[in-house]
Amino acid sequence: MLHWPNRPTAETTSAGFSLPVPDDGYAWWYIDALSDDGQEGLTIIAFVGSVFSPYYRFARRRGPIDPLNHCALNVALYRAGGNRWTMTERGRRKVARNAQSLVIGPSDLSWDGNALSINIDEVTAPIPGRIRGRVRVIPRAVTQQAFTLNADGNHRWWPIAPSARVEVELASPDLRWQGDGYFDMNAGDVPLEQGFTVWEWSRAALRDGTAILYEAKRRDGGRLDLAIKFDRHGEMESFDAPALQRLPRTPWRVDRSARSEAGARVVRTLEDSPFYARSVIATTLLGEHATLMHESLSLDRFKMPVVQAMLPFRMPRRG
Ligand SMILES: CC(C)=CCC/C(C)=C/C=C/C(C)=C/C=C/C(C)=C/C=C/C=C(C)/C=C/C=C(C)/C=C/C=C(\C)CCCC(C)(C)O
CATH class of the missing domain: 2.40.370.10 (AttH-like domain)
Structure with a gap:
């Protein structure tokens, strides 16, 4: 840090x-x-x-x-x-x-x-x-x-x-x-795709603060693994991330998983695209049932020419 x-x-x-x-x-x-x-x-x-x-x-x-x-x-x-x-x-x-x-x-x-x-x-x-x-x-x-x-x-x-x-x-x-x-x-x-191949980020409101999990595979082979909790005053401490639970892939076949002390379940897929998914996930963290705002990103998918060709449909440019 x-x-x-x-x-x-x-x-x-x-x-x-x-x-x-x-x-x-x-x-x-x-x-x-x-x-x-x-x-x-x-x-x-x-x-x-x-x-x-x-x-x-x-x-x-x-x-x-x-x-x-x-x-x-x-x-x-x-x-x-x-x-x-x-x-x-x-x-x-x-x-x-x-x-x-x-x-x-x-x-x-x-x-x-x-x-x-x-x-x-x-x-x-x-x-x-x-x-x-x-x-x-x-x-x-x-x-x-x-x-x-x-x-x-x-x-x-x-x-x-x-x-x-x-x-x-x-x-x-x-x-x-x-x-x-x-x-x-x-x-x-x-560029982001130079640094990482995939990443997953999520956050959940807890009774007295916020838990954040930020994990990525770096292109150089290293990993980022952050599991931290902020209390109401913004004071931070790290915690031991529980095991990864695999979740169903999205219709665009983006991989998803979430950390949980018990099971994890997709409540709603908010965003699904060929390289990026955003989901609401029910999980258990630090002894509490919690709702994750969760995202998964594949930067190798993002780099594919066919994906690049799709992006302007939802990302017009008015220079
Ligand atoms: C009609 C004509 C011409 C032709 C007809 C021919 C024909 C059949 C055409 C078919 C076209 C098709 C199929 C098009 C499909 C297009 C699709 C699927 C586009 C998808 C776009 C997805 C986007 C844009 C996603 C943006 C995500 C974003 C921005 C995510 C941002 C996340 C961040 C920054 C991480 C935050 C991290 C932290 C919390 C740590 O801060």
């Missing part, structure tokens, strides 16, 4: 939006939340140097590329009435950032020291529709610790707020709810 050299020191005044991101590198800010009634879910990911962008990957063939030319705000709403997805990629001219805020096209994120506000005004894909409105993320605590995910230190992770309240107020679709959520950032100096 190392300190992140470029990380702002005054965490409360910055969420790292103005962090330098080198050519071919990336940074993303990730939020997820599930409503208190368990009916609604969302994820929001703001990308500088969109790691799964086929345009960014293709452009890199010709030499080092400015990540600011490949930014996107990905919003996914998971609801009984139908999911919605936006991920329009924007070029450098449509992006602005400083320590407090990040503007990507018609949407923006800003951090006022206590909360993150996200103004969303995006068009959905593949079928055009709208997501418009505002989401607020109010951390229970802001953590001080960032992690390097590999020996070179060129992939890093900062779980900014392992536990947060999230307030959703959308005009389109007409939707209001509140729930528990999570906020982190990742950044790297090289």
